[in-house]
Amino acid sequence: MNAATNTATPPVTKVIDLETALDGIEDGMTLLVGGFGPSGSPLALLGEVARRGVRGLTIVSNNAGGVDNGIGLLIARGRVERMVCSYPAGREPAAIKDPANRERVQLDLVPQGVLAERVRAGGAGLGGVLIRTGLDLPYMSGYEVVETGGERFLLAPAIRGDFALISAQTADPDGNLVYAPGAANFNPLMAMASKVTVAEVGTVTERSAFEPQFIHTPSIFTDRVVITA
C-alpha cells in the first residue's frame, strides 16, 4: 500500500441506477438469487435481467419463482437453461410447472440445507462440505460418499456464481446491508459466493448510520446497490 497516495477518505458510494446495475452480465452465466419465495426476493433486479435479454443462464435459488415476475419470468421467456433449487414451486402457479418450460429447463434439485451449505462453502473459499442429508437415498445418488472418523458423509461441492442478485431492507452507501426480519434467508450466503454482488434495497441510509455490530452483510460482499422503493 502506498501511503503517499492512499491517505484520503473518498466519498465512496456503491449506489447506482437499475439500468447499469447489471453491466457485465452475459449469456451462459450463473446467477445466485436470494429470497425464499417472495420473501427477500430481488424482483427488480430479476426484471432487469429479463429486460437485458441474456439467455442460457444457470439460476441458483431456493425456489423457481412465480409466473410473470422474478425467476418465473426468466423461465417463461426461455432464458434459463439450468435451475438449481430445493423447492421449485408449491401450490401457487409457477412457470416451472408448465410442461413446455419443464422440457427446456434442466432441473437440479438440491435439499434446502445442502444448498445453503454448498453456497456458504463457495463464499468461504472451500471446496465443499461433508453432510449426511439423504445418505444412501436415490435423490442424493450424484454425490460422492466420503468416510472420515468412522462415519460416512456425502461430499457436497461448493457453488459459486458470476453474479449474486439479492434483496435487503436497508443499505448504507458503502454497501453494508441489513435485512428485514425473516427476509435474510439465502441473501447473505449468495452475497458471499459471487464475483459481483448486486443488492436491491428499500432505502439507503447516511454513511455510518448503522451500528457496526448490527450489520448483517458487511460491505466487502456488496459491489453495487440499487434503490427500488
Next chain:
Amino acid sequence: MSQTTHALPEIAAAKPWTLREVIGNLHRDIPAGSYVNVGIGLPSLLIDVTGEVGGNFTLHTENGILGIAGRPAPHEVTPNTPVDAGKDMLRLGPAAATFDSATSFAMLRGGRMDLAVMGAYQVSFEGDLANWSHPSSPIPAIGGAADIASGVNEIWIAMRLFDEHGRPKVMRECTLPLTAKRCVTRVYTEYGTIEIQPGGRLVVRDVCDGLTAGELEQLLAAEPDA
C-alpha cells in the same frame, strides 16, 4: 376444516378428530421448553393454534425464524411481515430472532432442535418417511424436509390417516420415494396418535371417540405387504 369420515367397516363407528383437533393433540404433547421446527401443510396449523392458546415452547421455521407467536391480525400486516416455510404470514414473539438459511439449518442438523413437525405422504412401520415426491404433484420439491428429517432426533408427522384410495398411509413399507429412513417417532392423525418404537413396533397412544386402540392397531396391521 371439515370432519373426515371413512367407509372402512372397522372404523364405521369412529368419530374422527378434525384436523384442527389433530393439531390440538400434538400441541398438548409438546414437552415444555422445547424448540420445535414447523413444516408446511397441516403442521403449519400449529402456528395458528399456538397463537390462540399460547405454548411453553419456541417455534422455528426453516427460512430463518425462531420465536414465532402466531399469525398477524390484518391491521398488523406490513410489506415486511415475515412468512413461514409455506409462505404464510407470521407474527413474531417478544424473544424472536431471525437469521440466514445456513444458520437455520445448523439449528436443524446440529442437534439443537428438539422436535420437528412435518406432513407426510407415507410413513413406514420402521419410521421411514416419504413426503417429497407424489404422482399427483406437478413437480418434485424436496425443500428443507430432507435435512430436517435426517437432522432432528424427534420427528412428529401430522397427516390424514388414509390416502386418496382409502389405504392407511402408515404402512409396512413406503411405496413412494423416501425423504429419510427410520426418522419418524410419532404420527398424529384424525383417528389416533401412533408412536413408532424401535423395531417397527406401533403403539397407539390416543384414539378418537368410537374407536379403540386395539381396533386401530388391527386396521394398520391388516395392511398387506406393498
